[in-house]
Amino acid sequence: MSDLGIVFALLGAATAVLLAGAGSAIGVGIAGQAAAGVVTEDPGKFAKVLILQLLPGTQGIYGLLVGFIVLSNIGLLGGGVADISLQTGLLIFAACLPIGLVGLISAIFQGRTAVASIGIVAKKPDQFAKSMLFPAMVETYAILALLISILSVTSIKI
């Protein structure tokens, strides 16, 4: 049974990267569709809508961040895999859940908010700074989840 520790640890890293990354892909994807629509009408707004499209992309990065810390902590990257008990493995798995799940959901909703904000830029380009704020609000919760994930992952003794 104790061999399963490393499996769960890796499963944790995978969950973080996988869910958060998938969320970001969806979010950036739907925002990109709206952005492309705006650019067909007015190519001059390209830079602005591109920035808005990228906003839901950060969750994927947060997932990667946690995943990477896990991988380097359990020694998978260096070659010398640490001996991980089942309990530690499960702890790591649990620590990865916040950024995975919150990343998935918040990225999708941030993507939808970004779509609405792209609508603002299409009609009132001078309100760009404010339009950027709405998707950034959603991101707060991904950041909070990231925080707990990082704090737990780094504090688990291996």
Place this chain on the structure above:
Amino acid sequence: MAVLKMQKINICSMKKNRKQILETIQSMGVIQIIPDSGNEQGFHKMDTSAQRFQFEKTAATVDQALEILQKYVPEKQGMLSSLEGRKYVDHQIFDQAMENKRLYLSVANEVVQSEKKMAENHANILKMQVKIDNIRPWMNMDIPMNTTGTKKTDVLIGTLDREYTLEQVYELLVQEKIDAPVDISIVSASKNQTCLVLICLKRDTGMVEEALRIHGFARVPFLSRKTPKHRIETLLDKISQLEEETEKIKARMSDLAVNREDLRLISDYFRIRAEKYGVLGGLAQSQNVFFLSGYVPERDAGKVVDKLENNLDALVEVEDIPEEEEVPVQLSNNHFSESVEGIVDSFGLPHKGEIDPTFIMSFFYVFLFGLMLSDAAYGLIVSLACGIVLLKFPNMEDGLKKSIRLFFYCGLSTLFWGLMFGGFFGDLISVVASTFFHTEVTLPALWFVPLDDPMRLLLYSMLFGLIHLFMGLGIKGYMMIRDGKYLDCLWDVGLWFAFLIGLILLLVPSDLFASIAGQKFVFPAFLGVIAKVLTLVGLIGIIWMSGRRKKNPALRIALGLYDVYGITGWLSDVLSYSRLLALGLATGVIAEVVNTMASMMGDGVLGAIFFIFVFLIGHTMNLAINLLGAYVHTNRLQYVEFFGKFYEGGGKPFAPFKQHTKYVRIKEDH
């Protein structure tokens, strides 16, 4: 750090000076004209919309000509040409171009007409090519194309809709039981059609044609009196004529292109005039005099008065604006702080009675931005790039220049934090050292490495946040004191300060905090008492005083309790600064991911090439995405957390009547 003080300026003068006065005001560009309400008796307004429209149209035509010239005679533009800003042009050169404006206008018109002519030629050439394609199968026919017959015979020129040989056509006629004398020659045959010429006696025509029609015969109604070969030659001739003409026009375009600079001046000239006429239309005028009023910044008022009264014989009066009137806002800050004016502007300029937050915000902005990006190398790159751009394009437009300067400062701050946290392209130095030189070298952090002790940076992030938020609350208090609302300041700001500071003093020595910080703080006993007193005074004070404008005591206390609930807002505001940690870590860790990937091929030449390749792509992406992140989230901390404490915005920007040009800026010699 301030909003410029505005004054109201009233100008009255004889109509004969009108043009000169308006032009002077426009070139000075410091007065925002207040449109006349039209209520004064004996004054009327001029309708200038027709002239204005005419000037705008002219400017648009010249712009169009410039675009066409750019299309046919492209002007070389560097990649960064958009940073150059509009050129400065001497007043004299501008005036000189104006004297020849008719000439340049005719140039612009010629350009526009030429383009039209070229488009027509192009369309005609296409049409003729289609014609040639239609005639080509008939090339071998050596009679005029509109031949219909002789006195006794008819000539039918037409096509069958698939391939036939001569025999097959005769067979068709036999099939249809036609035995009249017929002469058929096939001109050409392809898979889709057979072109043929058929000669028969006039009396047989109907019968023969009918018989062939069943098999898909159709006459081709040619009109030309020439033989097909001849006809094609003439068409080709015409095409080459048109092409020649187009070439000539193109050559002429490059001759005309030398006027480009002057065309730009002309376009701006008409744009300026259009704006002037717009203002003219809003002026109150009587038989002999006109009257104008507007806002002028106090610091420029003297200059304006001096100029108008002494040189132009106008009556000028400058007055202070009463407190309650809403005036347009113009910010004025020192060289460093004005770089964040754009950020304040996009949130909203200070409303009446609010102070300009730019000065205080500028320090926090740069500080927080650096903390989020926190990589020495990235900071260096950003600063260097912005610095070079600033040096290389001194004429950049103001707004852009300020933004780039802001990023220059933010880059410096990033460099600073990067050194504090030991980040230089993440852990590049140690990775390169161990991969290629097999030694252990690390860039020591001046302070500490965040990934090793995230809890510590989290606490510091919240501390910075707390300072930022207290600063915001402090500004709110300052504004109240400035307006003489001392008691309100005590109740709304002082009590909150007491409550929050008391709570913090209670929290810090607690076990909970010790377990987070990993360190136990022991306060002397009297501090503990002070903390309790402050908290209680603050709490009770807020409950009792927040609803002080309500008479009903129950309602008053309910409102007070609701206000205390605002403590959750403070909690979430402070927690929000944890993004400083998260984003800082994100930059560092992704940089490490890139470095780890890059070093996977080991050392050696191949390894080095692979390393450089991955390094360049990976760090470019990381820098780009984290720059965006730092920018967005620094803005958010300023807009939501900081401004949320004291600032609403919503002031109207100062929009002076000036020369809104597109291509050049005119230097005045005064």
